[in-house]
Amino acid sequence: MATLARLYDFTAGQPIVSGEVDGEFNQIINALNSTSTNVNLIVRFSSGTTAPLKLDQLGAGVVQTWAVSGVDKATVTNAGSFSTAGQFISSLATGTKPLDVTSTTVCTNLNADLLDGLHSSSFLRLDSALDQTMIGNLVLSLTAPQLYFIDTDHSKQMRIALDNTVWNFNNDTAGGTPISIATATNVVTFAAIPVLPASTPTTDSQAARKKYVDDQDTATLALAVRNDTAGQSVTSNFNISGTAPALTFTDTTASAEDFSFTLDANVITAKFVGGSGLIEFDYNTGSPELHFLAGLARVETDAACVLAGIPRTLVVDTSTVGNVGGGEDDLISYTIPANTLKANGDFMRFTMGGIANTATLRVRLGSTEIFGLGPTENSACEWLIDATIVRKSNTTVDTYVGYRRLHTDYNDSTPAETKVVRNLAVTVNSLTGSTNVIKATAESAAATTNAIVQTLLIGEVVNM
Numbered sequence: 001m002a003t004l005a006r007l008y009d010f011t012a013g014q015p016i017v018s019g020e021v022d023g024e025f026n027q028i029i030n031a032l033n034s035t036s037t038n039v040n041l042i043v044r045f046s047s048g049t050t051a052p053l054k055l056d057q058l059g060a061g062v063v064q065t066w067a068v069s070g071v072d073k074a075t076v077t078n079a080g081s082f083s084t085a086g087q088f089i090s091s092l093a094t095g096t097k098p099l100d101v102t103s104t105t106v107c108t109n110l111n112a113d114l115l116d117g118l119h120s121s122s123f124l125r126l127d128s129a130l131d132q133t134m135i136g137n138l139v140l141s142l143t144a145p146q147l148y149f150i151d152t153d154h155s156k157q158m159r160i161a162l163d164n165t166v167w168n169f170n171n172d173t174a175g176g177t178p179i180s181i182a183t184a185t186n187v188v189t190f191a192a193i194p195v196l197p198a199s200t201p202t203t204d205s206q207a208a209r210k211k212y213v214d215d216q217d218t219a220t221l222a223l224a225v226r227n228d229t230a231g232q233s234v235t236s237n238f239n240i241s242g243t244a245p246a247l248t249f250t251d252t253t254a255s256a257e258d259f260s261f262t263l264d265a266n267v268i269t270a271k272f273v274g275g276s277g278l279i280e281f282d283y284n285t286g287s288p289e290l291h292f293l294a295g296l297a298r299v300e301t302d303a304a305c306v307l308a309g310i311p312r313t314l315v316v317d318t319s320t321v322g323n324v325g326g327g328e329d330d331l332i333s334y335t336i337p338a339n340t341l342k343a344n345g346d347f348m349r350f351t352m353g354g355i356a357n358t359a360t361l362r363v364r365l366g367s368t369e370i371f372g373l374g375p376t377e378n379s380a381c382e383w384l385i386d387a388t389i390v391r392k393s394n395t396t397v398d399t400y401v402g403y404r405r406l407h408t409d410y411n412d413s414t415p416a417e418t419k420v421v422r423n424l425a426v427t428v429n430s431l432t433g434s435t436n437v438i439k440a441t442a443e444s445a446a447a448t449t450n451a452i453v454q455t456l457l458i459g460e461v462v463n464m
Contacts, residue, residue, distance in 0.1 A: 248273065314340070314348065314459035321454050323359065326447035331454035333439035340461055341391035341431045351458040352385040352440050356405075359451035360443040363387055363401055366428055366436050371401035371421045375445055381405040385440070394431050399423045 030036035045052035057063045057078050066074040074084040090098035113119070124132045140147060146161040157172040162183075169179040180189040196209045240247060248260040258273035266283040280291040315334045323329040332352070341348065352363070358379040363371035371385065388400040403419040428436050438459075442452035 309462065309464060311349070311460040311462050314461055315457060316459075317457040318455060319457075322450035323442035323444055323452055324449050326444060328360075328362070328441050328443040331440040331442055331452070332457040333437055334457060334459055336436045336438060336459075338430070338435055339432050341389075341397070341463075343464060344391050344393065345464045346462065347388060347390040348459060348461045350385075350387045350389075350438055351456065352387070352454060353456040354383060354440075354452065354454040356381055356383050356442075356452045357448075359445070359448070361385075361452055362441045362443070363438070364441060365389065365397070365399065365426060365438050368423075368426050368428075370399040370423050370426060371403065373403060373419065377419075387438070389438075391431060392425060395428060396425045397428055397431075399426055 027036065027039055028041075031039050031041050043052045055064055060078060062075050062077050064076045065072050073086060074082070076082050092098045115123075124134070144161060144163050146159055149158040150156070155173070159170040159172055161168045161170060165183050167181040167183055168177045170177050176191055178191045180191075181187070182189075196207050198209070200212055201208045244262055244264045246260050246262040248258055250258045257275075260271060260273050262269050262271075268281040269277040270279040271277040277293045280293055282289045282291060314336070317332050317334070319332055321331045323331070331354070334350075336348070340346075356379065358375045360375055361373045361383065362369050363385060370387065383403065383405045385404075386402045390398045390400075392398055399422070401421045401423075403421075405418075440454050440457075442454075444451035
């Protein structure tokens with residue numbers, strides 16, 4: 001197709017002859033009234049602000065229609081809408097969006113190949129029966145999130161739910177929660193006893209079915225004690241644990257009594273079931289005691305299992321020990337063990353004996369003198385001392401010492417033959433935590449060896 005052509009050149013200042021412009025006018029009129037099919041109308045305009053061509057519809061019809069051989073192909077309405085039976089084709093290079101849309105309203109039937117640069121294969125689909133695969137983690141972040149499993153006809157539904165501190169596996173079809181897991185402790189709770197596989201366990205970590213356990217004999221379950229087989233025994237330790245655990249012996253003979261041993265804190269009690277305790281062993285914070293219980297009577301023993309209230313021998317020493325020259329010399333000594341007097345009121349008795357001839361005789365408890373007798377009172381005689389020591393507190397005792405002597409010449413003019421010395425609140429080492437020493441000492445004023453000789457020391461204790 002040709003464009004409109006100028007047939008004649010116009011010269012400025014010269015009149016235009018009509019015959020010279022008839023051709024141009026005919027071309028324009030023929031193009032405008034559609035009788036010309038071989039010319040194009042081209043409008044060129046150099047303004048950057050004014051449109052080269054503007055169609056101004058003053059009525060209610062469309063603004064512009066484009067047709068091919070009389071068939072409309074595209075239209076611009078007076079509302080500004082553009083419709084076409086063809087394609088929108090953009091040759092804009094990558095880097096600039098070819099379309100700019102303001103409306104957020106859904107555009108029905110709009111089909112795009114990519115969503116945010118991703119194909120549909122990058123998303124899990126709701127309309128596909130094929131297996132969907134994710135290569136990353138699926139995270140449900142919500143207050144009490146839940147994951148549902150629903151079959152096609154909605155007749156069965158299972159659900160996994162995290163409810164604060166508990167992870168639940170819910171059976172919505174049958175109702176209930178067959179499995180729960182505590183999030184803080186990983187403790188698993190089963191609503192019913194789980195059914196284990198039929199196969200026999202082969203490793204230590206596998207659980208065993210009831211039938212498997214029932215089918216085993218004592219040779220297979222060497223460490224198990226069965227309640228349906230007589231003569232069961234164990235070759236390792238047998239432990240019973242719990243609050244106040246008890247070991248009960250039941251005699252199946254008619255009218256026979258049941259007997260039990262029960263541990264409650266530090267005390268083991270033996271008794272007939274339903275009756276009062278008969279024997280009681282009390283660990284007593286490191287000082288064990290055995291109690292024999294009979295009605296209201298109670299007989300106790302101390303750490304050495306000697307009956308309470310009955311004397312227990314501490315020492316019997318028949319060595320012969322005398323003083324050596326002058327100065328105070330130890331005779332026979334005894335170290336009293338810690339915790340011998342373990343309660344207030346407990347007491348010890350010591351008997352000492354020997355011979356003397358003009359020397360000073362003393363009895364010491366630790367560094368404290370609890371008895372003393374000068375040389376004029378202790379000459380040419382056989383002597384005997386009884387010392388009683390009573391616990392008043394952990395660090396104090398009362399002492400009572402009695403002295404007797406027998407002279408070779410009983411009718412001489414020496415002082416009285418007996419003497420008693422009482423000492424109250426004598427300080428000693430801790431009776432429960434330390435030892436104490438009791439001893440007799442001798443001192444000869446004339447520096448005579450064996451002025452006093454001790455040949456006997458007997459000690460006993462009574463714990464109440």
